[in-house]
Amino acid sequence: MVTILTAVGFMATLGLTLALVLVAANRRLYVYEDPRIDQVEDLLPKANCGACGSAGCRPFAEQLVKGEVEPGKCTVNAKGMNQIIADFLGVDLGGGEKRVARLACAGGTHVAHIRASYAGFSSCRASALVSGGGKGCAWGCLGMGDCVTLCGFDALALDRHGLPVVDEARCTGCGDCVRACPKGLFSLQPLSHRLWVACKNLDPGDEAEHECEVVCTACGRCAQDSPEHLIRIQDNLAVIDETKAALASTVAIERCPTGAIVWLQPEGGVLKGRDARRVVRKGALPVG
Amino acid sequence: MGLLNLFERPRTFAHGIYPIEHKALTADKPIRRLPFAPELVLPLAQHRGSPAQPGVRVGQEVVRGEPIARADGHISVPMHAPATGMVRQIGLAPTAEGPKAPAIRIKVYEGASQQVLFDLERDLDALDRASLIAAVQDAGLVGLGGATFPSHVKLIPPKGRWIDTVVVNGCECEPYLTCDHRIMLEQTAALIRGIRLVLRATGAERAIIGVEDNKLDALAHLRAALSAEPGISAEAVQTKYPQGAERMLILSLLGLEVPAGGLPADLGVAVYNVGTLAQMGELLPRGRGLIERVVTVSGPAVRRPGNFIVPIGTPVRFLLEQVGTTPELGEVILGGPMMGMAVASLDVPVTKGVSGVVALERADPDLAERKVYPCIKCGECVHACPVSLNPSLLGELAAAREYRVMAERYWLDQCFECGCCAYVCPSNIPLTQYFRIAKAINREHREAG
Numbered sequence: 126m127v128t129i130l131t132a133v134g135f136m137a138t139l140g141l142t143l144a145l146v147l148v149a150a151n152r153r154l155y156v157y158e159d160p161r162i163d164q165v166e167d168l169l170p171k172a173n174c175g176a177c178g179s180a181g182c183r184p185f186a187e188q189l190v191k192g193e194v195e196p197g198k199c200t201v202n203a204k205g206m207n208q209i210i211a212d213f214l215g216v217d218l219g220g221g222e223k224r225v226a227r228l229a230c231a232g233g234t235h236v237a238h239i240r241a242s243y244a245g246f247s248s249c250r251a252s253a254l255v256s257g258g259g260k261g262c263a264w265g266c267l268g269m270g271d272c273v274t275l276c277g278f279d280a281l282a283l284d285r286h287g288l289p290v291v292d293e294a295r296c297t298g299c300g301d302c303v304r305a306c307p308k309g310l311f312s313l314q315p316l317s318h319r320l321w322v323a324c325k326n327l328d329p330g331d332e333a334e335h336e337c338e339v340v341c342t343a344c345g346r347c348a349q350d351s352p353e354h355l356i357r358i359q360d361n362l363a364v365i366d367e368t369k370a371a372l373a374s375t376v377a378i379e380r381c382p383t384g385a386i387v388w389l390q391p392e393g394g395v396l397k398g399r400d401a402r403r404v405v406r407k408g409a410l411p412v413g
Numbered sequence: 414m415g416l417l418n419l420f421e422r423p424r425t426f427a428h429g430i431y432p433i434e435h436k437a438l439t440a441d442k443p444i445r446r447l448p449f450a451p452e453l454v455l456p457l458a459q460h461r462g463s464p465a466q467p468g469v470r471v472g473q474e475v476v477r478g479e480p481i482a483r484a485d486g487h488i489s490v491p492m493h494a495p496a497t498g499m500v501r502q503i504g505l506a507p508t509a510e511g512p513k514a515p516a517i518r519i520k521v522y523e524g525a526s527q528q529v530l531f532d533l534e535r536d537l538d539a540l541d542r543a544s545l546i547a548a549v550q551d552a553g554l555v556g557l558g559g560a561t562f563p564s565h566v567k568l569i570p571p572k573g574r575w576i577d578t579v580v581v582n583g584c585e586c587e588p589y590l591t592c593d594h595r596i597m598l599e600q601t602a603a604l605i606r607g608i609r610l611v612l613r614a615t616g617a618e619r620a621i622i623g624v625e626d627n628k629l630d631a632l633a634h635l636r637a638a639l640s641a642e643p644g645i646s647a648e649a650v651q652t653k654y655p656q657g658a659e660r661m662l663i664l665s666l667l668g669l670e671v672p673a674g675g676l677p678a679d680l681g682v683a684v685y686n687v688g689t690l691a692q693m694g695e696l697l698p699r700g701r702g703l704i705e706r707v708v709t710v711s712g713p714a715v716r717r718p719g720n721f722i723v724p725i726g727t728p729v730r731f732l733l734e735q736v737g738t739t740p741e742l743g744e745v746i747l748g749g750p751m752m753g754m755a756v757a758s759l760d761v762p763v764t765k766g767v768s769g770v771v772a773l774e775r776a777d778p779d780l781a782e783r784k785v786y787p788c789i790k791c792g793e794c795v796h797a798c799p800v801s802l803n804p805s806l807l808g809e810l811a812a813a814r815e816y817r818v819m820a821e822r823y824w825l826d827q828c829f830e831c832g833c834c835a836y837v838c839p840s841n842i843p844l845t846q847y848f849r850i851a852k853a854i855n856r857e858h859r860e861a862g
Binding site: 240241244245246248250251253254255256257258259260261263264304307327328329 | 512
């Protein structure tokens with residue numbers, strides 16, 4: 126009997142002591158976490174894409190609650206959801222404009238020459254390491270779709286000429302394709318900017334046109350036609366001044382002889398100027 | 414002597430491969446000169462380090478041997494005009510690497526003489542060490558074996574180190590190439606002069622020429638010439654790829670292993686290619702610059718293969734026209750077939766680092782059926798890797814895009830892309846290509862911070 130009582134008494138005392146330690150620890154080591162963080166995180170898309178600049182959605186939610194960032198920074202969330210977060214936290218939506226990836230090349234297989242066939246494994250990175258990949262234009266898209274493979278939002282697809290096409294509705298501007306492209310052809314641009322130079326070739330006119338039919342030959346017509354130095358010619362390439370994007374109109378593209386400068390339609394597709402050379406070829410150009 | 418050889422350590426390294434040599438095509442072809450191409454293309458970045466700075470204007474007339482670009486800093490070399498003519502353009506030109514890069518184009522005058530008109534005889538014995546090293550830089554000398562690292566930089570060991578042994582690389586382990594073989598046979602005097610200069614500039618006591626044992630005629634020739642040269646010896650090493658890699662040759666000749674991430678200078682060793690030293694011995698006493706080099710033009714698609722003195726900047730197209738090609742001309746490789754670079758355009762020029770132009774024939778049945786199968790863990794690549802990496806594991810990590818893990822835990826940066834692993838892989842896995850991508854991406858990340 127005594128043995129049992131001793132055991133029970135001992136265990137009870139031990140349990141009580143440890144419970145007191147736990148109570149004390151809970152008091153002293155308690156970390157207050159704003160319950161709104163969890164709630165805000167639930168309102169975020171949980172894509173963890175990093176487009177906002179944070180490592181993932183949780184750190185972004187923490188920053189939101191602290192008021193360090195604006196809800197609009199999240200480009201993946203539907204606009205309405207960001208508004209709900211803004212209302213919930215009582216802050217402005219902010220965040221500026223949605224940015225999307227754009228490809229600075231229009232040289233599909235039907236207009237750009239491939240001078241040497243690449244026989245290694247199918248990756249832009251790998252082929253770019255073998256003498257630049259064999260495309261006549263040293264700056265052009267290699268068309269093996271490293272960007273398409275890497276895109277986590279299904280926003281990229283290769284068209285029949287081997288050029289990636291961006292689905293602006295799905296693109297979150299996370300920048301994965303920008304890093305994937307060995308030729309550095311992608312960049313993130315504000316969604317409302319519609320005037321676009323789809324070329325990166327720095328060769329002088331004739332030499333460049335020898336390799337691709339839709340190359341920028343730096344003729345300067347777009348620069349002449351557009352107002353207030355919106356477009357300038359730099360290193361044999363037309364460059365749009367982003368700070369003056371409000372001045373952009375379709376006037377700039379009208380006289381482009383090759384169709385290298387385009388107006389991107391909001392509903393998808395590109396508008397070329399009336400003087401742009403018509404490309405009727407459907408199939409690929411022969412290699413060589 | 415015969416019996417004692419049994420106790421000698423075999424002069425070789427562990428692992429490696431034995432590719433078919435194909436050297437008989439050109440090994441007995443004496444070095445010949447070629448005419449000038451109508452236009453020479455001289456990229457400003459033909460060497461490692463910062464590109465040279467052009468020192469000429471468009472329209473300016475230049476004389477063969479005249480400096481046309483200055484070195485930009487210590488790890489850089491100047492450039493000299495390989496032919497008399499006029500500067501036609503300073504702008505972008507195609508390179509073997511792919512991206513277009515700044516280059517000087519020289520329109521060569523018709524009937525321009527092969528005689529070098531721009532030189533300055535000087536007494537090298539009167540120069541002190543620093544001026545000798547400066548003279549090497551002024552000559553525009555870089556590693557002609559293909560690494561194109563400025564030669565003068567290796568003459569100055571890092572602080573706290575000194576060079577006691579100069580290893581002269583006459584291995585030429587790449588298939589097809591025979592230019593170093595011919596240089597050892599035909600330019601022996603210049604080569605020995607070059608070795609003497611390097612010994613003086615570094616203060617080293619001895620020099621060892623390593624020659625693969627498939628070139629015993631060159632070895633015998635060198636030994637005869639070296640009988641009156643104390644401190645310089647010539648040794649045979651096993652014919653094996655990549656015997657000509659710096660690390661492998663040091664291991665074979667001296668039994669020393671260059672520490673991972675270290676330099677040969679850490680062991681007191683400096684390695685020079687025979688071609689570099691032959692040029693050094695030829696150019697320095699006359700105060701000239703590097704304007705031409707010996708190039709092996711070979712391969713099944715070449716009609717008249719041979720070893721040629723080619724002016725730097727000669728377009729590959731012109732070179733192939735001179736030797737003639739078969740209608741089946743397919744892939745053209747600058748350098749050897751193992752580590753060389755296939756070119757996308759024949760307009761790329763021969764630069765300082767191009768030791769060979771190998772033209773293969775089209776419709777290689779091997780290429781057509783190169784289907785990639787999964788890794789079967791046979792371990793052939795592990796057995797082949799000369800720097801004892803695990804290419805099989807690295808390949809799987811590369812497929813999973815774990816590039817940082819490859820570098821941080823599995824010594825990716827020790828890989829020098831010799832291609833042994835991809836060569837032996839029965840599943841045709843392009844391992845070397847994977848590693849090159851991984852290294853390129855890691856480099857980009859480092860640069861981005």
